[in-house]
Amino acid sequence: MLRYTLMRLGIFVGCLLVVGGLVYSGILPRGLGDSNVLWxxxxxxxxxxxxxxxxxxxxxxxxxxxxxxxxxxxxxxxxANRTQEDLADDLARAQRS
Incomplete structure (x- = not known):
């Protein structure tokens, strides 16, 4: 599970670097106003x-x-825990009878 998460994070970081480079070079639009990082x-x-x-x-x-x-x-x-509880309950009821 950790391996999958790290691989997914690596793909995101790679995409972040590529998209950042494309925005910085002007190939992709920079966004509106100060929203460049969010964009x-x-x-x-x-x-x-x-x-x-x-x-x-x-x-x-x-x-x-x-x-x-x-x-x-x-x-x-x-x-297994439920079965043990049922057995203990059945045993207690049998001892009371």
Whole structure:
């Protein structure tokens, strides 16, 4: 998961540098007034999102599998705890009868 996040951040930073260079050189518009930094950040985000979606598909699938495995383990642990509580409750009820 950390690897995917770092790779995605790297793509964003690369896009930020490219977009910043294009805005600085005048190929892309500078934005309105003092909004130049926000404009560059927004353009870099818009450009990096589809690139990340395509380039990091396998890494995203791997990260998703890790998350699913963690959720499944948590569900199994919860079910085991619930079963233990049910058994303890059944035993207590049987002893009272």
């Amino acid at each position: 560059v950040l927004l353009l870099a985000l818009v450009v990096s999102a589809p690139i990340s979606f395509v380039v990091l598909r396998k890494e995203r699938d791997r990260a998703s599998e890790q998350v699913v495995a963690k959720v499944d383990r948590a569900k199994a642990t919860l079910e």
